[in-house]
Amino acid sequence: MIKAVIFDMDGVLIDSEIVYLRYQAEKLQKSYPWLKEEHLYPLVGMDNKEDKIYLADLLGHDANDPAFLKEMKELSDGICVNYRSIMRETVPELLETLRRNGYRIGLASSSSRSNIMQVLGECGIGPYFECVVSGEQFARSKPDPEIYRFAMRQMGMQPDECLVVEDSTYGVQAGYAAGVYIAALRDTRFPFDQSLADFHIESLDEIPHVLTKLRTQELP
Numbered sequence: 001m002i003k004a005v006i007f008d009m010d011g012v013l014i015d016s017e018i019v020y021l022r023y024q025a026e027k028l029q030k031s032y033p034w035l036k037e038e039h040l041y042p043l044v045g046m047d048n049k050e051d052k053i054y055l056a057d058l059l060g061h062d063a064n065d066p067a068f069l070k071e072m073k074e075l076s077d078g079i080c081v082n083y084r085s086i087m088r089e090t091v092p093e094l095l096e097t098l099r100r101n102g103y104r105i106g107l108a109s110s111s112s113r114s115n116i117m118q119v120l121g122e123c124g125i126g127p128y129f130e131c132v133v134s135g136e137q138f139a140r141s142k143p144d145p146e147i148y149r150f151a152m153r154q155m156g157m158q159p160d161e162c163l164v165v166e167d168s169t170y171g172v173q174a175g176y177a178a179g180v181y182i183a184a185l186r187d188t189r190f191p192f193d194q195s196l197a198d199f200h201i202e203s204l205d206e207i208p209h210v211l212t213k214l215r216t217q218e219l220p
Helices: 017-028 037-043 047-058 066-078 090-102 114-123 144-155 167-176 204-215
Strands: 004-006 104-109 131-134 162-166 179-185 198-203
Touching: 004 144, 017 037, 017 066, 017 114, 037 047, 047 066, 047 114, 104 114, 114 144, 114 198, 131 144, 144 162, 144 167, 144 198, 162 167, 162 204, 179 204, 198 204
Parallel strands: 004 104, 004 162, 104 131, 162 179, 179 198
Antiparallel strands: none
16 A cells, blocks of 8 residues: 655656756857767766766766866856746645645655755745655665665655656666656656656646555556
8 A cells, every 4th residue: 555655856846857957058068069968868867976977977077087076066056946937837736635645755866955955945845745865865876776765764664655756767767676666757858768667647647546546456
């Protein structure tokens, strides 16, 4: 029986991934004119540590080079996002529905904790989450399953009691390895592999229907 729903943040609760990628592409193209937006697709779902390693390799730098690290800090510090404006429209109503129906709610994101708390605060949805976990708490974030295993331990849940809502390849892989049920939010803008998910949804307002199917064991 499903007792908890654990959400990813970027790309799920907020439509941020395309915003971040386009900002990064625009800024980086000034120094690397050959760069295309598609080169940055693998960043979606990565934590802050691994995305620096990927960018260093992509751009031809040593990941520990002070000049490169300075460039990356300026890149990350320069972005300014109105998170409320990119929150999925159905999020507040969905979270309220889940809470009203007795589901426990968690969040497990590869983003930094400071960014997570900023998003939850600006969007006014922080109180819904009893458990908030950041990828920076672990040596490896998604697709490593530890972020979800840790969230479940914090909530006192077993894998078969949890539905995870994800979008990226890394996130779906992490949920699968953690043994939870997975609802993957489709996003045709990115070449995600969501084949390991139990459900594929077009919108978050399908989550109650997914929970009903799980409750009645009408698995796909």
